Amino acid sequence: MQDSALRVLIVDQNLLRAAILEDGLREAGYRDLIVVRDMQNLLRRILDEEPDVILIDLENPNRDVLEQMFQVSRVVRKPVAMFVDRSDRGSIAAAIDAGVGAYVVDGLRKERVQAIVETTISRFTAFEKLRTELQETRQQLADRKTVDRAKGIIMKQRGVGEEEAYELLRKTAMASNLRISQVAQSVITAAELLK
């Protein structure tokens, strides 16, 4: 890879996402990667490392710290431009959609960083998907616990079997246009009230 020499600095407080991105860039052949987690003296760190490309997650308030670099070029040896080519709206918009900001050293040609930006976008999107899936799994697990507790209450109160208790929950949910977990929660709440 002709561009493995590019030095890429990743600013991300989310360790998992930073690792996923680092992996992706390594796979794409980039070797000179720096991950910054310590948010103190970020500007100093960047000036010392002299990266060619800086990637920062958009949840990070430190993004505004980077903005200063374009104003105080006297301090920075290599002035950093916001993006390779400001006319390239498509890929900038895609990066922002994915939740990442990319900053590139002035004078670096667009083709040289295109692959980095594309990898970053796809890894950020993959991470977001992972995060959503994790949330859904957690929700499902919590729902299942709620339904199990409600089933137990119904079995005890009505003296029915597990299947019948579940069927009762399911029918009630359908009839009242609610999710089973919502009905189950109502059963638990009611049982606690009547304790």
Add this chain to the structure above:
Amino acid sequence: MSTDSRVELTVGFMPLLDCALLVVAHEVGIARQQGLSLRLVRETSWANIRDRLAVGHFDAAHMLAPMVIAQNLGAGLFDTPLLAPVALGTGGNAITVSRELWKAMRDSGAMIGAEPLVQARALADVIARRNAAGQSALTLAMVFPFSCHNYQLRDWLQSAGIDPDRDVRLVVLPPPLLVDALRSGQVDGFCVGEPWNSLAVDAGFGVIPVVCSDLWPRPPEKVLGMRAQLAEENAETVAALIRCIQAASLWAADAGNHQDLAKLLSQPRYVGAPARLLHSALVGEIRVDAQEPPIRRPEFICFGPDDIVHDERHARFLLDHMRRAGQVPAIPASSSK
């Protein structure tokens, strides 16, 4: 268009006291009366606000007035002209220094509530003493390069002959990190909007030598930014939005609503700071030192109908500061002045 359908607008904001008019418009039912439905989205950086406005995630946003000018001069990420149909209030900034720096300034003549020039001269004296002792330059922070905070800090320093680019280190730090940076000694002072000055004072390790309304009376501060194209194509919506902010401004300027406003803004989804601190700032009772009684500055932050109207002089004034800070090239004298 059906009469009952409201125009939905996604509006980005930063968790600061001066997002007040947007919150009022949404929460007090004003937007609904104007046929609008506002979805307020809290952001973490000014750069995000600017870029998400440009790519269309936001229809409008709470912005630093100089940001809009900078964007139109080509200093943004996108070549997307912005427009600010209405301002969101005036003032609200202050300069806070560490208690250690304040002690040194007091030894050089600074006093609680004294005019900015007295405080600046004291700071100049402290800097001279530090230089003579071979100590490192003081580090002062502000929140964004294109901000009134930056220009107010620079004006204040320059008033006593302090060169903001040589005699001190000026850095950008996001507000949520400022208080910690002051405590840990990473910065010696900062210029920021509320509630961050009051939070530093309340925690006991910050002192406010200058409230910015003493520096620039009723200064421009935040505006409502929109993409120029969207604004031009939806003149009716823009007009409704302006009426909305006008009505919110009447509500917010009414002293009888200040308690409610402070409570509203204190919620975590808006500013997330103690209501008592927000209220003190709203009424202009500024506690500049935790060990002293508050000072009175009724025009510290203003949301009245006069404070949301653009003034061409404001734009010129800001442009002039941008030029003096070396952010834009010198501007030829305009014949229309």
